[in-house]
Amino acid sequence: MAEIRPREQVEQEMKEMLGLVPTFFKKIPDDSFNHEWQLFKRLELGETLIPNKYKELMGIAIHSETKCRYCTLFHTEAARLFGATDEEIQEAVHYAKMSVGWSVYLNGMQQDFDLFSEELERIVTHIEEQAPAES
Structure with a gap:
């Protein structure tokens, strides 16, 4: 402390x-x-490991979901202060909406977590194999 x-x-x-x-x-x-x-x-x-603009965009996304108008306003103004555009703010909120929607669906449908984890591992492996080799 x-x-x-x-x-x-x-x-x-x-x-x-x-x-x-x-x-x-x-x-x-x-x-x-x-x-x-x-x-x-x-x-x-x-300045931390995450640039301030990105931290504030995360804050907007988080508090759009928690519905805290104080925090949403604070992080929106801070994001602008650190260079975020209106388009970036909109994208952060849209991403939060999409992500929360998938969470609701997966939890509500009680998706098998082990199967989900296994399929995700296969997806990541496939995408990594498709990526062009760096020279």
């Missing part, structure tokens, strides 16, 4: 980075405040 820093110090850092202390942060208890800010700063604003 991150060190406990004085709330005022963390709030000053937030103001420098964001221009204000968002209200949703203000209610976090003092002993968790710095920890939550450090996580947010690293995962939402920092």
